[in-house]
Amino acid sequence: xxxxxxxxxxxxxxxxxxxxxxxxxxxxxxxxxxxxxxxxxxxxxxxxxxxxxxxxxxxxxxxxxxxxxxxxxxxxxxxxxxxxxxxxxxxxxxxxxxxxxxxxxxxxxxxxxxxxxxxxxxxxxxxxxxxxxxxxxxxxxxxxxxxxxxxxxxxxxxxxxxxxxxxxxxxxxxxxxxxxxxxxxxxxxxxxxxxxxxxxxxxxxxxxxxxxxxxxxxxxxxxxxxxxxxxxxxxxxxxxxxxxxxxxxxxxxxxxxxxxxxxxxxxxxxxxxxxxxxxxxxxxxxxxx
Amino acid sequence: xxxxxxxxxxxxxxxxxxxxxxxxxxxxxxxxxxxxxxxxxxxxxxxxxxxxxxxxxxxxxxxxxxxxxxxxxxxxxxxxxxxxxxxxxxxxxxxxxxxxxxxxxxxxxxxxxxxxxxxxxxxxxxxxxxxxxxxxxxxxxxxxxxxxxxxxxxxxxxxxxxxxxxxxxxxxxxxxxxxxxxxxxxxxxxxxxxxxxxxxxxxxxxxxxxxxxxxxxxxxxxxxxxxxxxxxxxxxxxxxxxxxxxxxxxxxxxxxxxxxxxxxxxxxxxxxxxxxxxxxxxxxxxxxxxxxxxxxxxxxxxxxxxxxxxxxxxxxxxxxxxxxxxxxxxxxxxxxxxxxxxxxxxxxxxxxxxxxxxxxxxxxxxxxxxxxxxxxxxxxxxxxxxxxxxxxxxxxxxxxxxxxxxxxxxxxxxxxxxxxxxxxxxxxxxxxxxxxxxxxxxxxxxxxxxxxxxxxxxxxxxxxxxxxxxxxxxxxxxxxxxxxxxxxxxxxxxxxxxxxxxxxxx
Numbered sequence: 001x002x003x004x005x006x007x008x009x010x011x012x013x014x015x016x017x018x019x020x021x022x023x024x025x026x027x028x029x030x031x032x033x034x035x036x037x038x039x040x041x042x043x044x045x046x047x048x049x050x051x052x053x054x055x056x057x058x059x060x061x062x063x064x065x066x067x068x069x070x071x072x073x074x075x076x077x078x079x080x081x082x083x084x085x086x087x088x089x090x091x092x093x094x095x096x097x098x099x100x101x102x103x104x105x106x107x108x109x110x111x112x113x114x115x116x117x118x119x120x121x122x123x124x125x126x127x128x129x130x131x132x133x134x135x136x137x138x139x140x141x142x143x144x145x146x147x148x149x150x151x152x153x154x155x156x157x158x159x160x161x162x163x164x165x166x167x168x169x170x171x172x173x174x175x176x177x178x179x180x181x182x183x184x185x186x187x188x189x190x191x192x193x194x195x196x197x198x199x200x201x202x203x204x205x206x207x208x209x210x211x212x213x214x215x216x217x218x219x220x221x222x223x224x225x226x227x228x229x230x231x232x233x234x235x236x237x238x239x240x241x242x243x244x245x246x247x248x249x250x251x252x253x254x255x256x257x258x259x260x261x262x263x264x265x266x267x268x269x270x271x272x273x274x275x276x277x278x279x280x281x282x283x284x285x286x287x288x289x
Numbered sequence: 290x291x292x293x294x295x296x297x298x299x300x301x302x303x304x305x306x307x308x309x310x311x312x313x314x315x316x317x318x319x320x321x322x323x324x325x326x327x328x329x330x331x332x333x334x335x336x337x338x339x340x341x342x343x344x345x346x347x348x349x350x351x352x353x354x355x356x357x358x359x360x361x362x363x364x365x366x367x368x369x370x371x372x373x374x375x376x377x378x379x380x381x382x383x384x385x386x387x388x389x390x391x392x393x394x395x396x397x398x399x400x401x402x403x404x405x406x407x408x409x410x411x412x413x414x415x416x417x418x419x420x421x422x423x424x425x426x427x428x429x430x431x432x433x434x435x436x437x438x439x440x441x442x443x444x445x446x447x448x449x450x451x452x453x454x455x456x457x458x459x460x461x462x463x464x465x466x467x468x469x470x471x472x473x474x475x476x477x478x479x480x481x482x483x484x485x486x487x488x489x490x491x492x493x494x495x496x497x498x499x500x501x502x503x504x505x506x507x508x509x510x511x512x513x514x515x516x517x518x519x520x521x522x523x524x525x526x527x528x529x530x531x532x533x534x535x536x537x538x539x540x541x542x543x544x545x546x547x548x549x550x551x552x553x554x555x556x557x558x559x560x561x562x563x564x565x566x567x568x569x570x571x572x573x574x575x576x577x578x579x580x581x582x583x584x585x586x587x588x589x590x591x592x593x594x595x596x597x598x599x600x601x602x603x604x605x606x607x608x609x610x611x612x613x614x615x616x617x618x619x620x621x622x623x624x625x626x627x628x629x630x631x632x633x634x635x636x637x638x639x640x641x642x643x644x645x646x647x648x649x650x651x652x653x654x655x656x657x658x659x660x661x662x663x664x665x666x667x668x669x670x671x672x673x674x675x676x677x678x679x680x681x682x683x684x685x686x687x688x689x690x691x692x693x694x695x696x697x698x699x700x701x702x703x704x705x706x707x708x709x710x711x712x713x714x715x716x717x718x719x720x721x722x723x724x725x726x727x728x729x730x731x732x733x734x735x736x737x738x739x740x741x742x743x744x745x746x747x748x749x750x751x752x753x754x755x756x757x758x759x760x761x762x763x764x765x766x767x768x769x770x771x772x773x774x775x776x777x778x779x780x781x782x783x784x785x786x787x788x789x790x791x792x793x794x795x
Contacts, residue, residue, distance in 0.1 A: 087490060087512035097496025102372045126365045126374050130433060130445045133320055134452060137426045140327055141456030144419030145467075219328070226324040233320050240313040246376075248367040 011049050018042025031187040032116045035179075039195035044273055047202060051152075051277055111254025113185040120189065121258045125247050129236060132229045132265065135272050139225055148280030153208035165203060172200035180266050184255065190228075190262040194269025201274045214274040216285040221271065228268030232261050303357065311351035312361055312376055315390070315432045318344045323425035330418045334401050337421035341397035344428060348390035352787070355383040360791030361436075370499045377438035377500075380790030381640065385562055386435045388644045389555050392651050392770065393428050396554075399655055399766035400424075400547045419460050424551065427453035434559050438500045440488050443563055447484065451477040451527070454556045457548045458540050469539035476536045480526040480560075487520035500570055507575040517572050521586070524567075527560035530586075530623055531593030534616045538600075541612040546658030549608065550651035553615045558643050561622055565639065569629065580630065587627035587715075591722035593620025598729025602736065607660055607667040610733055611653045614692060617730060618646045621707065624719065628710045635714075637785045638706035641777070644784075645699030648774035649688040655767035656684040662763070672740035680764035682741045687771035689734035691778075694727055699777030 018041045025034035103115050103123065110118035120128050154161055176197040183189030204212040214221060235257055240246045249257050275282065322340025326333040355361055361378040364370065378386065400420060430449030437443050455477060459470035492498060494513060495506050507513060529537040537557075541549045572578030597617030604610045621642050628635035659681045661667050664674055694704035704727065711719040777784070 083515055087515040090511045091493060097494070098492075099372060099496060106368070106372060122366060123368050123372050124374055124441075127442055127445050129320075130430070130442070130449055133323070133426055133429060134445070134448050136324060136327060137423065137449060137453045137456065140323075140419060140422045140426070141452065141459070144423070144456055144460055222328045226328050229320065229324045233317050233324070236313070237317050237321075240310050240317070243367070244310070245367050246310065246313045246363065246365050 007053055011046060011053065014049065015042050015046035018046065032189075035187055035192045036195075039192050039199075043199060044195055044277075047277060051279060109254075111249065111258055112183075114183060114187065114189075116187065117183045117189050117258070117262075121261060122249065122254060129229075129232050129247070132232055132268070135268065136226060136229050139272050139275055142276060142279065143281035146280050148275075148278040148282050151205060151278055153206055156208040158207075161207060165207060169200050169204065172196055172203075176200070176266065176270075180262055183262060184259070190265035191269055193262075193266045195273065197266060197270035198273035198277075201270055202277060205274065205277075214271060214278070215282055217282045218285050221275075221282070224267050224271045225275065226268070228261075228265040231264035235261060303354075306350050306354055307358070309350075310363070311347045311354065312363065312378065312432075312436050314347035315344055315351060315386070316429055316436065318347060319425040319429035319432065323422045323429060326421040326425055333418055333421040334404055337425060338397055338401045340425050341394045341428065344432070345390040345394035348386050348432065351378070352383045352387040355380065355790055356783075356787050370502050371497045374442050375438040375499055375501070376436045378436050380786075380788045381562075381565070381636065382435045383790065384640045384644060384784065384787055385558060386432065388558075388647050389428070389431050389435065391773075392554050392647050393424075393431075393551065395766050395770055396547050396550050396651055396655070397424065402762040402766065403658075420457065420545075420547070423453045423456045423460075427457065427551070427556070431555060431559055435562065439498050440491065440500065440503070440567075441498045444481065444485055444488055447481055447527070447560065447563070450556060450559050451481060454552055458544045458552065460548060461543065461545045463543060465539070466543040469536070469543045472536050473540040476526060476533075480523040482523075483519050483526070484523035487516040487518075487523070490516035490519070500566075504571055504575060507571065507577060509575065509577045513577050517567075517577050517582070520567060521564055521572075521582070524560045524564040525586070525589070525623075528557050528564065528619055528623075529616060530619060531589050531596050531616065534593065534597070534619070537616060538609055538612040541615065541654075542606065542608045546654050546661070549612070549657075550654035553612065553654060554647040554651040557615065557619060558647065561619065561643070565625075565636075568626065569636075573629065580627065583627040583629070586623050587625075587719070590620040590623030590626070591719070591726075593617060593623065594722055594726035595620075595729065598726050598733065601733035602729060604733075605669055607669060607672065607737065608654070608657050610669070610737060611650065611657060614653075614730060614733065615646075615650060617726060618642070618650070618692070621704075621723070621726065624723065625707065625710075627719075628707075628714050630714065633789055634706055635710045637788050638703050638710060640788045641699055641703030641706060641784065643703075645691050645703055645774050645777050648770050648777065649691040649698075649700065652684055652688045652767045652771035652774060653692075655770070656681050656688070659763050659767070669736070669740065672737065673743040677741065678764065680768055682738075684764070684767045684771045685734075685741060686738055687768075687775055689738060691771075691774035693731045693734055697778040698775040700774065702778050 018037060022034045022038035022042060025031075025037055100115075103119060106123070107113065107115060107118055110122040112118050112122070176193040179188040179196060180190060180193040181188075183193070201213060205214060236247050239248050239250070243250060319340055322336055322344075326336045326340075329336065351361065355378060360380075361376070361383075363376045365374045365376060367373070427450060430446050430453060434443065434446035434450060437446055455470050455474045458473055459467050488498070490512050491503065491507075494510065494516075495503060497503055497506065526533045541553050544552065568578060568583070572582075594617050597613050597615070597620060601610045601613035601617065604613055622639055625635045625639040625642075628638075657667060660672070660677065663676050663678060663681070664671050691698035691700035694700040704723065708720060708723055711723060
């Protein structure tokens with residue numbers, strides 16, 4: 001894959017590779033990771049790489065480094081590899097310590113029955129709160145680099161593409177909503193749902209429809225991108241005040257609060273991927289610079 | 290459960306303060322502010338100043354509570370240690386929290402004061418907006434980092450800090466800044482992944498992520514030692530320890546002045562703090578990290594002191610002098626590692642040096658902005674021109690006093706304690722390295738100051754517009770920061786007592 005010559009072919013292989021990895025995760029019994037890998041790792045990352053190709057000059061600059069540097073890099077790689085291999089061999093794989101037992105024991109108190117959602121939104125919800133901030137940081141940083149370049153679009157009104165979109169977009173929205181709801185008791189959740197939803201948004205954007213969401217830098221777009229963080233922080237502040245402990249959900253309300261946070265997160269994740277795909281700040285609505 | 294335990298209420302104010310979880314306020318306020326500044330770009334400056342100020346107030350309240358009532362400890366979500374995430378802060382965290390929030394709020398005020406003057410500057414358009422959401426989210430990341438007691442949560446906070454720092458470094462819009470930011474991003478990502486590798490190795494062996502729990506179960510197994518090496522190497526890379534410092538001078542030298550101030554004063558300290566925290570709480574007490582590891586870090590620190598000092602002495606641009614001086618100062622901080630076995634003295638030295646450097650370095654970078662505005666460039670050769678406002682010279686002189694380590698500044702006390710510690714617990718060569726480094730940084734600062742105060746032999750009629758560089762808007766905050774760097778030395782024993790709060794709790 002690394003040496004396949006053309007960058008377009010490398011990207012295609014990368015997307016295919018992501019699909020295979022998702023199948024491997026499925027086979028290993030980790031459906032959550034498989035879903036995330038298929039939606040984010042293969043599909044969205046592939047789209048981002050394809051998009052980035054357009055703005056990077058085509059021939060990769062190849063500069064041959066002196067043999068001392070190459071030798072050093074090779075030596076370092078071998079050393080790191082051997083150290084890792086040695087460390088992994090020295091581990092006792094019969095004893096597998098972990099928090100699975102503790103998670104299972106406290107699962108009934110978490111408000112959901114899917115252990116992954118319980119960890120992400122309750123037991124270690126604070127990590128997720130900060131990760132959501134990372135998403136907003138990424139968007140803000142990309143927007144600071146300049147206006148988005150022209151998004152590649154299909155010729156408007158392509159009858160075949162529009163005929164494909166008409167059933168596909170509602171279907172993707174339903175799948176996203178289903179994944180969001182499913183997260184409470186089975187593999188699924190906000191990130192997977194958001195990734196599927198952003199797929200639908202990307203299809204609309206590429207179709208060149210004039211009213212496709214995310215083309216203009218409007219208040220509504222910015223609120224949607226920040227909604228996940230804002231809702232999460234409001235819940236955190238409310239729990240810190242009412243329960244006197246940060247992110248301690250009141251008894252009985254855990255499931256509702258998790259669902260509210262995840263719904264906001266789904267929208268934010270979807271629109272964050274959409275604006276990251278555009279690679280810059282969209283134009284303001286009234287055409288001012 | 291009250292967030293602060295063992296607090297003796299001596300007065301009503303104390304009771305009032307203790308009723309609020311100030312740590313949560315210090316993390317959530319900048320998060321809300323960052324999101325709000327992103328949503329409402331036209332109000333970003335007002336939101337930014339208000340949120341920075343409120344966060345600083347919360348942090349000061351938290352530091353005061355820790356100083357008077359003992360360490361802070363909270364199980365987030367009510368889930369106790371191995372399952373949930375623990376927030377904790379002892380004296381070391383409190384001192385660095387106070388430093389971060391005071392310097393950060395000052396720089397934010399400076400940006401707001403000078404922002405109005407730069408409104409007509411065409412390249413400031415994007416930068417003026419983008420600064421606020423990125424800075425507030427960076428502040429949230431820094432506060433969360435100093436409060437975290439969980440090795441995976443520390444990774445998340447490192448990501449927040451690293452990514453927002455890259456965004457800020459690219460703000461100036463210059464091609465050089467963009468290139469430097471790109472390199473900074475790659476270094477940051479590699480370092481984050483290497484740190485994460487260490488976390489994974491520890492979790493595979495012990496199945497816990499909480500610092501206190503890990504400390505109880507950790508044993509010096511080979512995989513643990515590899516994890517330690519990976520984590521320390523990653524953190525050294527993020528803190529620009531020699532010879533992994535190559536990314537720092539271009540990134541700090543090409544960013545806008547307030548951003549350089551924040552990156553140099555605060556961001557570099559964050560990863561360094563994690564290294565100290567892991568070493569003191571995890572690797573040293575469990576016997577995983579032998580003295581040899583600390584000695585290697587100390588030797589690299591000594592090399593950084595000498596190399597950074599030398600580069601600062603021969604740099605051609607003022608901003609690069611200041612940036613290379615950061616490389617040297619990071620070196621002093623790493624030189625504390627081999628001395629910790631000898632007691633708390635070196636830790637106090639570490640905190641004094643880190644805090645004094647934060648105040649002095651932010652003052653220097655903000656003063657660089659004034660030089661740039663007054664003279665049109667910051668080449669060393671043009672520094673003796675007469676248009677330079679007097680406030681810049683005084684700011685530089687005061688900050689230099691603290692950086693070099695002259696009494697009565699905070700830098701002096703830090704260096705005195707460090708020297709004392711090297712004399713008591715280290716080989717003589719340590720002392721020699723500290724003294725040589727001091728000599729080099731004195732020479733580098735004297736080179737700048739000599740040009741500032743040189744007799745203005747030919748007052749050539751310059752048609753350069755001095756403009757607003759002489760206005761109080763530009764000189765107030767740097768002057769106050771530089772004065773604070775000197776004034777820290779006059780605080781007496783209070784900072785040392787703060788550092789020693791809860792020395793074994795985390």
